[in-house]
Amino acid sequence: MIVTAMQDYLAQRLAISSMNKRTNKYSSVMAKNYQKTRYNPNKKLQNLIELHSGILDQVTEAIFIIDLEGKVAFWNKEAEDVFGYTGNEIVGKNVYRLCNKDVRNIARDYLNNLLNGGSKDVVKWEVSKKNGETTWAEIKIQSLKSAEGVSLGYIGAVKDITSQKRYEDNLKFNFNVSKKLAESLDYEATLKEIGNITVPYFADWYSVDLVDRKGNLKQVSIVHKDPNKVIWASKLRKKYPINRNSRSVLWRVIETGVPEFYPFVSDKLIKKVARDNDHLKVVKEIGFTSAIVVPLTVNGQAKGTITFVTSSSKRRYTEQDFHLAQQLTDRAAVAIENSLLYEEVKKEKERINELVSNVPGVVWEVVKEEEGGKFKLSYVSDYAEKMSGYTADEWYSTSDYWEKVIHPEDLEKAIDESTLVFKSGESGVSRYRWVKKTGEVIWVEAQSNVIKDKAGNFVGLRGVTSDITERVEIENRKDEFISMASHELKTPLTSLKIYTKLLQDKVTKGKKDKTAIYYSNMYKQLERLNKLVNELLNVSLIQTDKFEIKKSNFSLSQLVKAIVESTKPNAREKEIVLMGDIKKKVCGDPEYIEQVVNNLLANALKYAPKGDKIIVGLKSRNKDALVCVEDHGFGIDKCYHDKVFERFFRVYDKNDKTYPGLGMGLYISKQIIQRHGGDMWLESEKGKGSKFFFSIPFTDEK
16 A cells, blocks of 8 residues: 555656755765666656655665666665665666566566556566575556656565465465375375475475385485486485484484474585585585475384475575475375375285185175165175176175165065164074076075174174075975975874874773873874974965964953963963053954964973963053063073074073974964064073063054
8 A cells, every 4th residue: 555655656746747856865875876886867767766765765665666778776775675685786787687587578578568558467476585585576566757758667566475475385285285195095106296296396305215124214205306416316325325323314303203494504514414525515516505304203103204405496494384394294194104004904805805705605794874874885705796696896886786686576675674683783684585697596694793883883784695595495395395294294183183082082981090091191192293283384384475364453461361361270380470461452363362372381381490480461562562471491592582483493401401392383473473563572591581572563443
């Protein structure tokens, strides 16, 4: 604002009247400067300067006046501070000497453009100081004209914006460095690329030295804008290798972990680090100006250094530059840490791949995405190609590929079961079909476990999917045999029961001899055999999906009470206690629910010790009824809690290996309950008895 107002003021004064011949103290000084420099500007321009030089010299910004030839006619005290030249040294000299070579022609064109009425926009140029340093200046130039409109020269105001420009450039530099660090995990190549960004913007020389496995310092990168100098510097390094015994700044920085900053590299410092006279001569020829050496600290330990040096640019590093160098090195160290971590992860992944390659199934892992809530594949073993025909790359490259492999008819079931496992936090097993790349359909079994983060949140699933086609075919053949055999046995067994009962009534009527006992035992064994055949029939119906349930609304409470009362006479020395009540009716098949309750009571009586109490509990919940049958028997280990509901599974008890049955009762019971829309589960600990629960929905009737 001051400069612009001063420029306008001078132009107006010149246009109002011809120049007054008044002088002041400073005019005599200026006259002496002209005499010393033998420079005589245009008379009118000289009068203007003499009239206003005192005011111009008090302005707090750098002001200069040049004639039409570009020679300096006036130079105030602030200009001396910015450029380093005194008035005696610069007045009469060409102003273009202050511009860098790249800017000189631009400056000439700019001044010529002003003469022709061109733009007076502020320009930002890099200029040279007396000591050879460069600085960034914001310059506002306006032409000076006489009252007649004749151009006399130019008045310019200069503001040193080096700090501002460096701040802006540093932001851009930081961005480019960060981008380069993020592009690659090859840290040595990345460190070299950073050197290409650093030179010549921030340094004339850039080098990276790392401690190798043998404990020697290895130069992994050296950069200069002149490739020949890089070759020369590499040869010099070989001639004068840096070892721990040498007076090396690099080793000192590595051992102390403290960066070293040299705003000005003095001859004294050069002599201190020189190895011999020849080395001293070479180092002096390079002409170091400033230097910064920063330790590369990886995982808390200094592994090397990054060195920044200025020479030909004459730039002197500031505290701001020192902090920038530290920031750059810190980010480079993080990049190295990430690279080393990546290598470790890569090796670990290769080791895991080698391990899972021997697993006869597809090892996989999926994580739940934050958006959408879908599972995304994060790992799949190479066995996927053997089992599905699709390569691991195909699985990774296609979204939701695991869903595409599943048979369309089984997809919804597979997703529901996976979601249930994820929400429950427990492991789970699911069976469904895959369609291979060839079109062949196979049966698979997926064993899943929930993945938790450090906070205990469920974040994904991992597991193994195996080809069970052969097993399913064997099971199908077994089921077909069981179905056929049970049907074939049912008819003669029914007839045998009838005839046995008739004979028993006729032969043993009123008798209590051995014959009566034989007939009674024979009939009990036929009843047992009939129960086993019925179980096999139920299993075959369940497996072939021909299990028909005839639902109606009934009182579960009354049904359970009737079953308990009818069971008590056969409980021998054990007591059956009924607790609780259910007022609302449930919707289901009473005959099948009776079968479930009978099975649970029979198991409790079978496994409970003598004189024990069996507790049957009834409870109403929000949407369903709950039944619990509790015994105080030997209990069941947690690892068997899911298996007890599988076909043909029987819990082994070291105290009694002779419990009768096929191990089908609980399997059939759970299938019945699930087909009613309920669930069945177990709570038990070894040696502390068992509680078997099942739930069944209430009817919609009010």
